[in-house]
Amino acid sequence: MAKGIWVFAEQLGGQIKKVSFELLSEGRKVADTLGEELCAVLVGKDVAGLAASLGEYGADKVYVAENAALENYTTDGYTNVVADLVKQYEPSALLLGCTVTGRDLAAQVAQRLETGLLTDCIGMEVADGQIVFTRPLYAGKVIVKASVPDARPVMATIRPNTFPVASNAKAAEVVTVDANVGEVRAAVKEVIRVASERPELTEADAIVSGGRGMKGPENFKVLEELADTIGAAVGASRAAVDAGWIAQSFQVGQTGKTVSPILYVACGISGAIQHLAGMSSAKCIVAINKDEEANIFKVADYGIVADLFDAVPALKEEIKKVIA
């Protein structure tokens, strides 16, 4: 019988992603309710040293699959390794963060194991012995609760920032396993990462976003200064992206990133339905807009009606004062 709640411990450059700790923290509760063990799966090159940190968030066991060919994420390499492990140990559930990598890997593993996968979940609970996941559909206009009643493992990717991290320190048992990378058909030729001091958009606790009201690329500096004051990431509306003021990867919304920060500050953004689709699960929304009729004020917890070029720098100074 299938047993064990598994969490894919995503790492990048020798660092475990925060979302993996979030999944372990919440997975601990699910595992306890079901009376199963909580395991992390750590895949990469020279990653064994990270195993202990997974125990700190509640993992009973960490499966470590190391291989030089796993240094960069590849769809084939990681799918082969993770799917083999799942076939061997038959866990009842496999959870991943809904990140670029988590999404990519989850779909391939789910199909290889011919099981169901719920993407971009924002809730998880146990009912009648099944894990029931909550996920938004139609860009958050409908919420569905769903499960995978028969196939195992039940798979889900979970939106970063959905669950709080909770320390649950254990000395996790480390199990080193063979990593048969197999054939990697799509070879990575080049990796171009733009070095940034700011947090990744989808994982950030705070985001400062700019829209058409920014009027030009040079003005994003104003936003960056506010962002850096509060340790926030920078985001944008599609209008700002389409104008070429900021790269596509910063777009928030239905055809951009879905974000779930604690604080979202929308500057010069009108609040179109497609933009709201990407950020309405933020815990606190702040809007700065010179048009008091702007739709964004209908969803904002706090708003300032003002020219953003006056308000954003002033807000930065006021925030410096209160957090000093």
Added chain:
Amino acid sequence: MKILVCLKQTFDTEAKVVLDGNGKIDRKGVSMIVNPYDEFAVEEALKIVEKDGGSVTVISVGDAGAQDALRQALAMGADDAVLVDVGDTELDEYSTATILAKAISGMEYDLILGGFRAIDDGSAQVCGRVAEILNIPVVNVITKLEVAGGKATATREIEGGNEVVEVALPAVFTAQKGLNEPRYPSMKGIMKAKKKPLAKKSLADLGLDAIAPKVKAISFSLPEARQAGKVLQGEVADTTAELAKLLREEAKVI
């Protein structure tokens, strides 16, 4: 070069979503569009064929209404279309991919393109699953594609940047925004599309029985609408000072 494009018909992004008497999503009267990411896929296929020759076939699993979406792709310039009409059968990503792969396995192809996700269910699974079933590689969330000599070089989005991936064909690629600017169908294109072949197939035609989905929906609900909060007006010096204080003391978010 034979290119297949997987295309899904989805709700308009502006559509209001309501539940029917059975607590299910009400599809009546909702205006439908081609999934925006699939438009990028169609455009890319057309660009490759315009350059290197070949043909573009669009394929969809859906109900009879999905013909409109396929006709739109034909009007953009695709050569022919296949609709697997499943009526109102409930599908999940597993069953959709199984059906698509079965339909595709009877066709010739060098390249399969799709959207990286559908904006209705936002799953980002179906194309990857199709690749897995067909036992060919998939490259997801691409923003650039070059095809030459039986190989493709694609740029795909990764966290905090991009990577360049090289893969032998046939392979599946899923489109991210930024890949291209989809063209609008011209009047002439729309007229021509009416005469282009659109084959309709049933599951039985594909030799398939009904496929049980792996995922079971338990209940649907509408999210609670967010309430408008405090809107501050007045001198910027005052409103920003007040906001900073509120964020610190009331919301406790900074």
